[in-house]
Amino acid sequence: MAVRLEFLRGVAYFRGLDEAALAVIRPFVYEKKAGRGDIILFEGEPAEALYFVVAGVVKVYKTSTDGKEQIFRITRPGESFNDVPVGTDGVNLFSAEAMGPVTLNAVNKSDLARLLKEYPALAANVIGVLSQRVRQLLALVEDFSFRRVTGRVAKVLLEHAGDGTGERPRLTQQEMAAMIGTAREMVGRSLKNLEEEGIIRLERNRIIIADTAALRRQAGLER
Amino acid sequence: MGMETMRDMPVIDRDKCQGCGLCVSVCACGALVLVEGIVTAVAVDECRWCTLCELVCPNNAITCPFEIVFESGQDTA
Numbered sequence: 001m002a003v004r005l006e007f008l009r010g011v012a013y014f015r016g017l018d019e020a021a022l023a024v025i026r027p028f029v030y031e032k033k034a035g036r037g038d039i040i041l042f043e044g045e046p047a048e049a050l051y052f053v054v055a056g057v058v059k060v061y062k063t064s065t066d067g068k069e070q071i072f073r074i075t076r077p078g079e080s081f082n083d084v085p086v087g088t089d090g091v092n093l094f095s096a097e098a099m100g101p102v103t104l105n106a107v108n109k110s111d112l113a114r115l116l117k118e119y120p121a122l123a124a125n126v127i128g129v130l131s132q133r134v135r136q137l138l139a140l141v142e143d144f145s146f147r148r149v150t151g152r153v154a155k156v157l158l159e160h161a162g163d164g165t166g167e168r169p170r171l172t173q174q175e176m177a178a179m180i181g182t183a184r185e186m187v188g189r190s191l192k193n194l195e196e197e198g199i200i201r202l203e204r205n206r207i208i209i210a211d212t213a214a215l216r217r218q219a220g221l222e223r
Numbered sequence: 224m225g226m227e228t229m230r231d232m233p234v235i236d237r238d239k240c241q242g243c244g245l246c247v248s249v250c251a252c253g254a255l256v257l258v259e260g261i262v263t264a265v266a267v268d269e270c271r272w273c274t275l276c277e278l279v280c281p282n283n284a285i286t287c288p289f290e291i292v293f294e295s296g297q298d299t300a
Contacts, residue, residue: 056245057249074278099279101248160291161291161292162292162293171291174283204231204272205288205289207289208292209294210294
């Protein structure tokens with residue numbers, strides 16, 4: 001399927017551009033498809049293109065040397081990824097994976113640089129998008145630096161644990177995140193950490209506290 | 224057992240669901256389908272509670288709540 005002008009009009013990058021400008025830009029945009037689990041970008045490889053999600057969902061994440069994954073952003077239709085490295089001579093800062101069947105529109109880095117010079121309105125939109133990215137990343141930096149998220153998740157688990165008779169409310173990861181003022185992705189990471197340490201077990205829709213004393217230590221309730 | 228199955232389903236808020244289908248696209252086990260523009264959970268036995276549907280929903284229309292329990296035989300005091 002060809003790149004649709006109607007889609008481009010709705011993307012933050014191209015907002016406010018007139019029809020003549022969009023007609024010039026469109027030939028530089030190409031379509032790409034990916035299937036579930038396909039890696040669209042590898043962290044550390046040369047940044048070649050900026051991507052817009054047309055359909056489906058793309059997970060933007062980093063992987064540590066010991067294989068731990070931290071999701072930075074879930075990219076939905078109309079949103080973009082790989083915005084930062086295409087503005088520099090750098091490499092992909094994150095990896096990106098298709099979470100299901102995905103249709104993307106992409107612009108190569110060299111073409112984007114040329115279009116930015118030609119259309120100041122496009123450049124202004126890019127500044128807006130990048131400002132938003134900085135805000136999102138600063139929020140994560142705050143979480144990593146100043147908040148012991150795993151400890152706070154541990155506290156929530158202890159406060160809401162029951163004996164399995166269903167008397168306690170059930171909690172979603174989103175609700176836990178809201179309770180401790182963090183992103184849902186951070187709660188997911190914390191639960192994985194606790195599971196890897198053998199403190200909890202995730203069994204489908206149950207979180208089983210396997211080592212209460214260790215969880216209390218994580219929560220700062222015991223030494 | 225019927226009640227047990229009901230409790231194990233991801234919870235769908237039909238008022239919030241806009242029928243965008245993102246949850247269906249990420250569901251690896253085919254537990255979710257769109258019926259008349261609203262997401263519906265079917266084949267729930269296959270659902271492994273990966274919570275990806277909850278993660279990707281832009282409207283918080285689908286949620287996967289966890290029951291939190293102490294492992295039996297532990298001193299929970």
